[in-house]
Amino acid sequence: MLKQIFFWISLLWTGIVLFLCLVQSDKIPAVSIENLDKVVHAFFHFVFTFLWILFFRTEIKDPTSYTPYIISFLFSVLFGVTIEIMQGQYTTTRKEDMMDVLANMVGAFLAVFVVILYFKNKRLNKI
Template sequence: MLQIMILYFQVRHTKNLYVLKQIVFWIALLWTGLVLFLCLVQSNKMPVVNIENLDKIVHAFFHFVFTSLWILFFKTQIKDPDSYKPYIISFLFSVLFGITIEIMQGQYTTTRKEDALDVVANMVGAVLAVFLIFLYFRNRRLNKI
């Protein structure tokens, strides 16, 4: 009877973990698509707000969320909870994605231009995400001890 209960728990836990992985993946993918769309849509179709450096704050926010979601997804894929791989992969993915978007803005849009400071803002958002999520999981792990 105990073996049946253990097997049931393992199957149920595995199924719930699979569902969690799928949910995190789709949210990360949808956010990626939204960022891509908003960064490539013609700027004359976007509302105008006159706040200095607002676009840099938006870039940092986009990549903060982008990196956070991909870290959470990659953490579900890697078995070792102490691994740095999710952080490194997500950070590099965010930086390369941001650079690609800037190149695409310069090549394929007429109302947007490439901006190296946007890439810097993207990196600031990505670094903040890596740092804060790393601290969160480290503190959570230390509190378990």
Template sequence: MLLITIRCFQVRLTKNLLVHKLIFFWLAFSWTAIVLVLCLISFNNVPSVNVQNFDKYVHVFFHFVFTFLWILFLKEQTKNGNSKKPYLVSFLFSVFFGMLIEIAQGAFTINRQADVFDVLANTTGAFLAVLVLSIYFRLKR
């Protein structure tokens, strides 16, 4: 009887871990799609915000959340909780994804332009996410 109870617990635990992986994946994937769409569509009729360099703050926020979610997903995939790989992969993915979006804005949109400072803002957001999560998980240990 004890063996059956232990196996049932293991199955439930495994299912719960799978649910976390799926949740993190779909959150990260959905945010990636949202960022892609919002960065490539035109916002002509949207009222502008009167904050200097507001779009750079938006880029920092987009890539902070982007990197944050991908790190959480990749950390769930790795067996080694101390691995730096999820941080590096997520950071590089965010930076290259941001660069590709800027290239696409310059090549395929009429009202949008590629901007090197947007890439810098994207990189800043990605770096902040890596910093915040690495501190959080270090303190959690």
């Protein structure tokens, strides 16, 4: 049951990110804070990676395996690159931006780091 919950929440978040990144930017309220879009990208991919790690941890039963982290990180990076390409190809008010890809990677890396620390501390507290 938990596996299904994590899957559907992860899939929902993926859809939300996809929609928000591909909607015409003139439909989004403008906020003039420098580099806010990079923070938003990092946040989107932090949550994206975090949720997919939780799902893949239910799929891969070995609590010491790094596979869920690697899969989720790579999925996040590939998803982010794909969105950037789609922005350049299919939208008129957005453009491809390598700095967005970098922000996505930072968010994904932070999620991996935070979850690894959490589960490492959780295991150490059991000893």
